[in-house]
Amino acid sequence: MxxxxxxxxxxxxASVPDAAxxxxxxxxxxxxxxxxxxxxxxxxxxxxxxxxxxNKKAHDDSWIRxxxxxxxx
Numbered sequence: 001m002x003x004x005x006x007x008x009x010x011x012x013x014a015s016v017p018d019a020a021x022x023x024x025x026x027x028x029x030x031x032x033x034x035x036x037x038x039x040x041x042x043x044x045x046x047x048x049x050x051x052x053x054x055n056k057k058a059h060d061d062s063w064i065r066x067x068x069x070x071x072x073x
Contacts, residue, residue, distance in 0.1 A: 005033065005035065006041075042058040
């Protein structure tokens with residue numbers, strides 16, 4: 001499972017360590033990435049003309065990651 005998380009989305013991002021532990025316990029692959037300074041909805045916010053740098057970078061880096069993941073299929 002792949003995870004895409006914004007650092008400033010504290011409610012969601014706070015669950016990553018527990019989710020990683022559970023996935024490991026169950027022998028599952030979990031590859032979370034927490035994007036520095038990005039908030040909730042950074043994929044949408046990052047494409048806006050007035051996007052802040054953190055959301056823009058998270059958006060751009062996430063698209064690269066998605067394409068790399070899909071390329072593995």
